[in-house]
Amino acid sequence: MGRAEVGTPKYLANKMKAKGLQKLRWYCQMCEKQCRDENGFKCHTMSESHQRQLLLFADSPGKFLHNFSKEFSDGYMELLRRRFGTKRTNANKVYQEYIAHKEHIHMNATRWLTLSDYVKWLGRTGQVVADETEKGWFVTYIDRSPEAMERQAKAERKEKMEKDDEERMTEFIEKQIKKARSKEGEDDEAQEKYTELKREEEQPLKLDIRLEKKFQPESILGKSALLTKRPADQPDEKVFKRPKPVPVESSRSALDEIIKQEEMKKERANRKDYWLHPNIVVKFISSSMGDKFYKQKAVVQEVIDKYRAKIKFLDSGEKCKVDQAHLETVIPALGKEVLVVNGAYRGSEALLKKLNESKYCVTIEILHGPLKGRIVENVQYEDICKIHGT
Secondary structure (H helix, E strand, O other), rough: OOOOOOOOOHHHHHHHHHOOOHHHHHHHOOOOOOOOOOHHHHHHHHHHHHHHHHHHHHHHHHHHHHHHHHHHHHHHHHHHHHHHHOEEEEEEEEEHHHEEEEEEEHHHHHOOOHHHHHHHHHOOOEEEEEEEEEEEEEEOOOOHHHHHOOOOOOHHHHHHHHHHHHHHHHHHHHHHHHHHHHHHHHHHHHHOOOOOOOOOOOOOOOOOOOOOOOOOHOOOOOHHHHHOOOOOOOOOOOOOOOOOOHHHHHHHHHHHHHHHHHHHHHHHHHHOOOOOOOOEEEEEEEOOOOOOOOOEEEEEEEOOOOOOEEEEEEOOOEEEEEEHHHEEEOOOOOOOOOEEEOOOOOOOOEEEEEEEOOOOOOEEEOOOOOOOEEEEEEHHHHHHHEEEEO
């Protein structure tokens, strides 16, 4: 049966069918031909043109495989860069948009058998940040262009300058607090100093009272001056009152307000969507690896690309790489050291002072740095974690 003539309904129907995507198993990458059914694909494989392409492939299979893999990877990464940028995206979503183009390089012609293998390869080569979750593999494009590197360097310099300003402000606030406390202590001591009345043996008590002569206005001003009435609203004598001292509580409340504002600023700067740190004890909460590791404690040995970690289970000693979504923080006993993994005091070591189970928060005391000795209340469970070896 010959081909339908151009312009006939049969020709138009064939074109409409060929326009959409067909099944991948009936596509020949060497010939770049898509067959519509199994019979058509069988006829194509027996054709002379297909046999010639197979002979060419047999001469240098590595060269063709490398070229197909490179074209596929370049197209996938270009779509990821332009369409999604540096946002964390599902790898399968990017792949579905890539294969929507009819002339794309098919994955069965590349060196990777599955999309998971390709995403792992991208992660190993440092082109993307790849992490596996219950919803599948997610990728984040790493922009290494000169403009992006310059922007990142500027952001790091700005963050460092803000940290320096914060430390200077923190030291100033600490000095003001100490000064206010010392002044308050001196006032209390001055008020508490009393003199004791001592009487030597049984001697009679002598009081030396000197009364001055009263002033007689009649002799100078006369009676007429005394008889003139003063206005009712004018007082007879002027009373000078001492100015009331400014209470220490008002100055302290102002300092507390400054400290609160600084903590809110640090909270906004240090609150991140990742919290993993090396040498902390975590709990594995995913049942994907079976009951053997479910709710088992492990220590974080290495943090990979902020969101993943290499952990070692404390009981069995086995190691694996997991996403932070499969882990949760561990709260130690009272009096033990913890690490602040997120929030305003991120990265600081502290001492666990109090536990509030009703509000799911704790009270800690900073151990090191310029904020040493500061008591921080209402810290959430997920913002602190036990330090390994303490």
